Amino acid sequence: MKTFALCGNPNCGKTTLFxxxxxxxxxxxxxxxxxxxxxxxxxxxxxxxxxxxDLPGIYSLSPYTPEEKIARDYILGGGADCIINIVDATNxxxxxxxxxxxxxxxxxxxxxxNMMDEVEKSGDKVDVAALxxxxxxxxxxxxxxxxxGIKELMERAAAVKAERKGVCxxxxxxxxxxxxxxxxxxxEIAACDENADTEAxxxxxxxxxxSSRLAPLKTKxxxxxxxxxDKIDKVLTHRVWAIPLFALxxxxxxxxxxxENLFYLNGFTEGQAWMPSLVExxxxxxxxxxxIYNNFxxxxxxxxxxxxxxxxxxxxxxxxxxxxxxxxxxxxxxxENGGAAAWATGFVGDGVLGGIFAxxxxxxxxxxxxxxxxxxxxxxxxxxxxxxxxxLFRKFGLSGRAFMPMIMGFGCSxxxxxxxxxxxxxxxxxATLRVIPFFSCGAKLPILLACGGALCAKxxxxxxxxxxxxxxxxxxxxxxxxxxxxxxxxxxGETPPFIMELPAxxxxxxxNLMLHLWDKTKHFVKKAFTVIFASTVIIWLASHLxxxxxxxxxxxxxxxxxxxxxxxxxxxxxxxxxxSQLGEFGWVFAVAAITGLIAKENVIATFGTLAGCIxxxxxxxxxxxxxDTLAGVEGVTDAAAMISATGITGAGIIAFIAFNMTTIxxxxxxxxxxxxxxxxxFKFTLLFWIVTSYTVGAAVYTMGNWWWSAxxxxxxxxxxITLIVLANKGILRFKRAGARRNKSKKTxxxxxxxxxxxxxK
Amino acid sequence: xxxxxxxLKPGESGRVVAVNGExxxxxxxxxxxxxxxxxxxxxxxxxxxDPIEVTLRGYELTLRKSEAACVxxx
Numbered sequence: 105m106k107t108f109a110l111c112g113n114p115n116c117g118k119t120t121l122f123x124x125x126x127x128x129x130x131x132x133x134x135x136x137x138x139x140x141x142x143x144x145x146x147x148x149x150x151x152x153x154x155x156x157x158d159l160p161g162i163y164s165l166s167p168y169t170p171e172e173k174i175a176r177d178y179i180l181g182g183g184a185d186c187i188i189n190i191v192d193a194t195n196x197x198x199x200x201x202x203x204x205x206x207x208x209x210x211x212x213x214x215x216x217x218n219m220m221d222e223v224e225k226s227g228d229k230v231d232v233a234a235l236x237x238x239x240x241x242x243x244x245x246x247x248x249x250x251x252x253g254i255k256e257l258m259e260r261a262a263a264v265k266a267e268r269k270g271v272c273x274x275x276x277x278x279x280x281x282x283x284x285x286x287x288x289x290x291x292e293i294a295a296c297d298e299n300a301d302t303e304a305x306x307x308x309x310x311x312x313x314x315s316s317r318l319a320p321l322k323t324k325x326x327x328x329x330x331x332x333x334d335k336i337d338k339v340l341t342h343r344v345w346a347i348p349l350f351a352l353x354x355x356x357x358x359x360x361x362x363x364e365n366l367f368y369l370n371g372f373t374e375g376q377a378w379m380p381s382l383v384e385x386x387x388x389x390x391x392x393x394x395x396i397y398n399n400f401x402x403x404x405x406x407x408x409x410x411x412x413x414x415x416x417x418x419x420x421x422x423x424x425x426x427x428x429x430x431x432x433x434x435x436x437x438x439x440e441n442g443g444a445a446a447w448a449t450g451f452v453g454d455g456v457l458g459g460i461f462a463x464x465x466x467x468x469x470x471x472x473x474x475x476x477x478x479x480x481x482x483x484x485x486x487x488x489x490x491x492x493x494x495x496l497f498r499k500f501g502l503s504g505r506a507f508m509p510m511i512m513g514f515g516c517s518x519x520x521x522x523x524x525x526x527x528x529x530x531x532x533x534x535a536t537l538r539v540i541p542f543f544s545c546g547a548k549l550p551i552l553l554a555c556g557g558a559l560c561a562k563x564x565x566x567x568x569x570x571x572x573x574x575x576x577x578x579x580x581x582x583x584x585x586x587x588x589x590x591x592x593x594x595x596x597g598e599t600p601p602f603i604m605e606l607p608a609x610x611x612x613x614x615x616n617l618m619l620h621l622w623d624k625t626k627h628f629v630k631k632a633f634t635v636i637f638a639s640t641v642i643i644w645l646a647s648h649l650x651x652x653x654x655x656x657x658x659x660x661x662x663x664x665x666x667x668x669x670x671x672x673x674x675x676x677x678x679x680x681x682x683x684s685q686l687g688e689f690g691w692v693f694a695v696a697a698i699t700g701l702i703a704k705e706n707v708i709a710t711f712g713t714l715a716g717c718i719x720x721x722x723x724x725x726x727x728x729x730x731x732d733t734l735a736g737v738e739g740v741t742d743a744a745a746m747i748s749a750t751g752i753t754g755a756g757i758i759a760f761i762a763f764n765m766t767t768i769x770x771x772x773x774x775x776x777x778x779x780x781x782x783x784x785x786f787k788f789t790l791l792f793w794i795v796t797s798y799t800v801g802a803a804v805y806t807m808g809n810w811w812w813s814a815x816x817x818x819x820x821x822x823x824x825i826t827l828i829v830l831a832n833k834g835i836l837r838f839k840r841a842g843a844r845r846n847k848s849k850k851t852x853x854x855x856x857x858x859x860x861x862x863x864x865k
Numbered sequence: 866x867x868x869x870x871x872x873l874k875p876g877e878s879g880r881v882v883a884v885n886g887e888x889x890x891x892x893x894x895x896x897x898x899x900x901x902x903x904x905x906x907x908x909x910x911x912x913x914x915d916p917i918e919v920t921l922r923g924y925e926l927t928l929r930k931s932e933a934a935c936v937x938x939x
Contacts, residue, residue: 168893304895304900311900343910492911601929606925
């Protein structure tokens with residue numbers, strides 16, 4: 105099978121073309137550097153099947169970042185029978201620079217002139233036939249998003265001869281080159297003439313050739329001075345409004361996804377409700393802490409409104425949960441009526457369905473959040489945010505480019521970790537990789553929502569979304585502090601450069617968005633029925649078997665294997681508020697935190713699996729009244745059950761959330777991070793996560809329980825910062841003295857304290 | 866008169882005469898089309914004063930003032 109490789113500048117539509125050719129649903133976005141690895145597919149619509157290789161975007165054959173090296177090595181490695189060079193026709197000049205370099209190598213090339221629909225729409229024209237004559241290789245006009253010209257492109261690519269001699273279209277002296285470092289003419293000329301600035305001359309010559317011979321082949325229609333893109337841009341990157349607008353956009357995204365009080369009709373706390381709840385309206389009744397709706401119609405109404413209007417994210421979540429609740433109660437009733445053994449009903453109802461549904465129930469909110477972030481990316485706004493925030497990022501020793509993997513972290517840490525390949529600087533990459541888990545991912549969302557909702561219920565606070573929002577902010581704050589500390593101590597180095605293309609604003613493609621969400625759904629559901637299913641089964645078994653392999657009734661859970669192991673590790677979490685100080689089921693939090701290392705969804709799945717047992721034990725589950733706005737969501741009720749059974753404090757719950765947010769991420773994320781980190785750094789990264797999460801959890805718990813401990817923490821932070829600053833100054837002195845490896849804080853401090861007092865006087 | 870790109874104000878433009886700076890940054894600037902002879906105009910400055918956005922060869926590029934200081938224009 106022949107293999108064709110797609111190669112071109114970042115953001116010129118390679119992956120869109122790849123998807124169109126192979127029918128894949130790979131992630132595309134309006135941001136230079138979405139694709140960071142090779143990706144294979146098959147084109148089946150031609151005479152014979154053809155292999156298609158999608159490559160990361162490159163601006164030239166001299167690599168700058170790790171992902172660019174992947175593309176360069178593949179092209180020059182000769183793995184492809186033909187290189188399909190995708191050229192963004194809306195940005196002809198810069199895109200053709202790579203084309204000229206490709207022509208100088210020996211690989212067979214076909215040029216695909218992409219985004220021709222946009223060119224035509226703006227009234228411009230490109231003389232494709234003349235371009236083909238000038239370049240000497242086939243040129244085909246295509247539109248990857250509309251699927252135009254693709255068949256012709258593949259036919260012409262298949263007809264290309266495998267043998268091709270590199271040609272240089274520039275002046276005659278440069279025509280012959282062989283075995284050079286980047287496969288282009290560059291080194292050869294450098295050897296000819298060492299004195300002249302050949303690098304500059306060559307680049308300038310290539311661009312001169314393009315602007316004099318090739319660029320004129322595109323004729324531009326007359327247009328207004330300000331394009332639509334410019335007008336939008338003026339507002340979004342306005343000197344005063346840019347940052348408030350961004351903050352507002354983020355708030356709206358979170359509010360529309362999580363709020364149970366969309367228009368603040370319910371006031372800000374539970375007491376000041378302005379609108380009647382369904383119970384107050386007489387449409388529902390409250391029995392034993394459970395809401396019983398008068399009829400199905402009211403149950404449907406409760407999806408949208410109950411004392412307050414819900415946000416779209418919550419409405420979708422309620423809808424799915426209504427559905428899931430009916431399934432699980434239906435299955436349990438069916439089993440009971442069918443005469444199934446009590447343990448079997450318990451296993452299916454509590455163990456399997458309880459665990460999986462507690463997680464699956466949050467899928468709509470994860471998707472809504474994901475959709476908003478995709479929209480930001482597809483429109484091109486994300487790139488502007490990098491532009492706006494670069495100055496801020498530089499204060500932390502990063503570049504604006506690091507913004508993208510961080511934002512991706514809100515979706516899932518795995519692609520975020522892989523995306524750090526776009527960062528050229530190794531130290532910047534390491535620092536970014538380590539803080540990515542602090543940008544709370546979709547799988548951690550159930551922890552936030554369930555525990556946050558249960559906490560609201562416990563303290564009688566009406567706006568669960570404010571807790572969610574502030575937990576996200578806490579994660580970001582921890583990330584900032586960590587980066588500052590790392591860049592000040594172990595990962596010192598100059599701030600990496602920031603030279604980035606700003607893509608034009610584009611309307612997001614509905615189909616792309618849907619494919620993207622569908623991919624995410626598939627991934628999540630698959631995980632729920634594999635990893636999480638397996639984990640819930642194990643947890644259920646471990647909570648119903650004793651060490652002598654005897655089956656235990658729900659009531660005897662405290663004698664189970666799980667309880668024994670949990671009680672053993674429980675004391676570890678005492679400083680964090682969910683350790684030894686808890687009541688008889690205190691070990692569930694320790695167990696949940698550990699199961700979270702496999703997949704973060706497991707934390708709430710564990711609650712879901714164990715909630716049934718605790719209920720059977722007659723523990724005081726009704727002690728917390730879960731307000732009707734939250735009662736339908738299974739995870740929240742489960743978390744509330746855990747909270748009331750164990751007697752954990754509010755501060756303990758927040759510490760539990762904070763710990764799970766900042767600790768070692770799931771297996772998959774660890775593996776991805778390990779793959780991207782420089783060799784030998786992963787051990788320290790694990791240690792860093794453990795230390796950070798433990799410290800953050802302990803700080804949250806102690807400050808929440810004893811307000812005055814805030815002063816102790818503040819003092820500790822102050823001392824730490826002073827030590828770092830002083831140590832840095834001290835190390836400078838040590839370096840001069842020749843001692844380079846004196847990096848430990850203590851010696852640094854010892855050296856500089858003296859120095860500092862000397863300065864003061 | 867020669868002026869560095871970093872000294873240009875939004876709305877001003879110039880022609881690149883020389884690109885200085887460290888090897889990697891310099892090569893990246895070349896790859897992005899910042900070569901001697903290129904027409905370049907400053908579009909705007911980011912809200913926090915840095916980086917800047919420039920237009921050249923029909924597209925938008927952002928770079929920091931420190932990197933723009935490597936580019937001499939006239």
